[in-house]
Amino acid sequence: MTTGLLTVLLVVICLLLFFVLFMSMTAGRLDRLHRRIDVAELALDAQLLRRSGIALELAACGLLDPATSVVLSESAHAARRSSDLSVAERDRVESDLTAALNAALGPDDYAEVLSEQGGPELLAELSAAIKRVELSRRFLNDAVRACTQLRRQRSVRWFHLAGRTPWPVFREMSDHVDLGPR
């Protein structure tokens, strides 16, 4: 009889150990994902800042006509001042900057700026910044998706493995700028 009891006890202990190991691994994954999101958010903000900086430079350099310059610098300024706003507001302001860039740099204007002194360098920097914004946002949303997927799991919800970390949010904004022909 005692051996039977011992076996049951041993099995229970094994299961418990396995459970604890699994939970610790899941918590580790979750922690890692949260940190990945933090880094990705920092990266996106840095790239957005860089983008708006170059947009300002473009507006100030005198290669565009005055009206376009005003529109562009207006939205670039708004984007740079947005750090205190909510995420949704910030995304809206950045989308506005995207729209302004699209409007300012249609095929004709693009060709115009490209032919001016200093134009090609500025446009190359701008297109690099735009590309990096797109990439950073994609990578951030990817991390958010992986994290929410894990946080929806029962084991994570029931045992509050995520602690008080706020639920991650997707960054929804339009960030695609059609630069020049092609």
Added chain:
Amino acid sequence: MNPDSTVQRVGIVCPYSWDVPGGVRSHVADLAATLIERGYLVSVLAPTDEPEFLPDFVADGGAPIAVPYNGSIARLSFGIKATRRVRQWIREGNFDVVHIHEPVAPSLSLLACWAGQGPMVATWHSSSDRSRILSAGYYIAQTAMEKIRGRIAVSEQARKTLVEHLGGDAVLIPNGVRVSDFRDQETVSVAGSQSILFLGRIDEPRKGLDVLIGAAPAIIREFPDLKFLIAGPGDSDSFRERIPEELQNNFEFLGSVSDEDKRRVLAHCEVYIAPHTGGESFGIVLAEAMAAGTPVLASNLPAFDRVLQGGSSGMLFTNGDCDDLALKCNDLLANAEMRKELVARASERVLDFDWSTVVDDVVAVYEAVHMPGEKVTEDFRGQVVGRFAGRVVKEEAL
């Protein structure tokens, strides 16, 4: 010039043996060579049997073991020794970014996903039957992929498998072509006659060999001496059966060709024909033909249409239409002036697919995931095997 370019040291992991030619391996070699030209410090970790023959930038990842994987025999490196090797490489490399190829291949790649943490990027290459491995090792793959900050897929097909099986998204960065490798090839002489070339598996219907065979009689009527060179893996006998009796002499079956021979044959032939009927996401072969200075005649698949700019840097025919193919092919063969013009425009267009252009996108990914001052470090948490291997290394160091 670029204030954000904080990435200097790049580590690249290749899962397959460095000694055996292959798609992933040559992708890694081209990428590494191009990055080095750009002034990056690059170290590639790859399995090898002959460490003494490795180029400077390749680190010895240990001897590979031949195992059946993904429907063929792959030479992979795994086990506790390989894990240790990967950890040592990460520790000593002091990398700003580690770029892992085929991250779920059970080799150095998966081990690197396990052993590292920090700015890590992974590239998915297209593969025949990924789903089986993914569903079997779902948990492992998922856990490993969670550490990857930036995902790249080399083709729409690879991106699809990734999205379907693991969710999320990937950036599409196509394979590059080292254009200079294709220029100025010495040509093979095949009895002085004109020839056109088909490349690809002959038993894969989507490569469209049947369309070409269907068009052949009408082409031969105009050019009786024309040779059809067919290069690609597949069974020669069953291929012969598909060709009409009177055309047997016009078809020459070359079998599968090495990269070098492919370049030579491309440079030699008058026209390269890509009669693919579907399934092509990019068509690297088109770019290769363009780099070799060979006029291209391709079906009007969306991917081909894009590469050939709607027909300006190569000719297009209606997908699956033998008559149209024959018509266009005869036009092209009869008109040397037209071929010359196409080649001139193609040589310019192909620069868009040159590695030196493609690498810009890869570097953009590196910079998007890397925060200034960050390094890839060893990860001891979460993995039992990882912990064990880490401890072994530490004990050895004492």
